Amino acid sequence: MKKKVIKFYPILPVLAAYLFLFLAGSRIPGMMQLVAMLLFYCAMGQAFNIFLGMTGYVDFGYVAFMGVGTYGMALSITHLAPLEGLGIWVIVIGFVAALFFSTCLSLAVGAVALRLRGAYFAIATICVNEGFRFLIEGAKIWNGAEGMIFTAQLNEILGREVAEKLSLFWADVIVLIIGLMAAIVTLLYMRSKIGYALTALREDEDAAKVMGIYVTKYKIIAFITSACFAGLIGASSWALKTPYVFPSEVFEIHYTIEAIFIVLLGGAGTLLGPIVGGLIYGVSKYYLSIYLPGFQLLIFAPIIILIIVMFPEGVVGMLKKRLHGKKPARYIL
Numbered sequence: 001m002k003k004k005v006i007k008f009y010p011i012l013p014v015l016a017a018y019l020f021l022f023l024a025g026s027r028i029p030g031m032m033q034l035v036a037m038l039l040f041y042c043a044m045g046q047a048f049n050i051f052l053g054m055t056g057y058v059d060f061g062y063v064a065f066m067g068v069g070t071y072g073m074a075l076s077i078t079h080l081a082p083l084e085g086l087g088i089w090v091i092v093i094g095f096v097a098a099l100f101f102s103t104c105l106s107l108a109v110g111a112v113a114l115r116l117r118g119a120y121f122a123i124a125t126i127c128v129n130e131g132f133r134f135l136i137e138g139a140k141i142w143n144g145a146e147g148m149i150f151t152a153q154l155n156e157i158l159g160r161e162v163a164e165k166l167s168l169f170w171a172d173v174i175v176l177i178i179g180l181m182a183a184i185v186t187l188l189y190m191r192s193k194i195g196y197a198l199t200a201l202r203e204d205e206d207a208a209k210v211m212g213i214y215v216t217k218y219k220i221i222a223f224i225t226s227a228c229f230a231g232l233i234g235a236s237s238w239a240l241k242t243p244y245v246f247p248s249e250v251f252e253i254h255y256t257i258e259a260i261f262i263v264l265l266g267g268a269g270t271l272l273g274p275i276v277g278g279l280i281y282g283v284s285k286y287y288l289s290i291y292l293p294g295f296q297l298l299i300f301a302p303i304i305i306l307i308i309v310m311f312p313e314g315v316v317g318m319l320k321k322r323l324h325g326k327k328p329a330r331y332i333l
Contacts, residue, residue: 010333043179045274047229061125069231072097102231147246267314
């Protein structure tokens with residue numbers, strides 16, 4: 001029994017980190033803007049790590065799943081607003097739609113792209129992201145390039161005061177919950193047959209196949225799981241926090257680049273890594289943009305490269321090595 005409990009010790013630092021962020025944002029005046037950004041980066045890194053960290057595959061089209069999740073929430077609000085009596089259930093339906101859209105897209109993309117490897121997989125996912133964006137704009141799907149603005153509908157459903165509270169506070173709390181859920185799922189995968197299979201294919205996919213592991217199945221599991229969390233993040237941090245959606249913004253590839261940075265900084269394939277990476281990246285970006293506006297990218301890029309070169313296994317990966325065999329090591333995964 002004790003061994004089973006010890007297996008879940010690594011979730012405690014994750015809980016502590018999210019609790020600290022929540023308390024800092026809710027108790028310290030003027031901190032909510034920074035905390036909201038940090039929660040977004042931590043949750044995005046945690047979700048992206050389920051695929052990149054556990055398979056070693058780099059998905060450059062990851063933001064597409066966040067984008068369709070945003071549209072799932074937007075379409076639910078705009079189409080269900082005229083119906084009376086639904087109230088907060090419209091938001092629940094929006095999250096279900098976000099899950100549905102992101103799952104469908106991940107199934108369609110995974111069926112083709114996951115047959116590829118290395119650079120070919122990366123190129124294919126870039127094409128999916130950009131292709132889906134231009135399809136929406138060119139075919140004028142969901143209002144095309146004009147986007148969707150649904151502030152009025154959200155006010156109509158929830159009332160102006162509740163809608164404002166949702167945008168300013170509760171949307172960030174939902175992102176925190178999504179990030180925590182992604183961490184729990186990651187830990188469950190790591191401690192199960194799925195995690196062992198993903199580790200084997202990440203180390204040597206051909207050897208994993210020879211050993212009888214159905215690698216395609218496990219890649220699809222990780223891919224869909226990661227995509228679903230991305231859809232939920234898009235629905236909450238974009239659709240609920242800023243009640244509008246434009247394809248040029250929600251399909252912007254730099255969000256995927258940021259997710260890759262965060263996972264590599266903290267440690268790919270680790271549980272705590274995305275949070276550490278998200279905090280380092282978010283805090284650095286925030287304060288550099290304040291004190292050195294216009295130069296933040298010029299300064300930040302070499303800092304990121306230096307950290308990755310010094311700690312190729314990530315900050316948490318380096319910490320795991322140093323604590324190996326010691327009691328605190330049981331909390332670091």
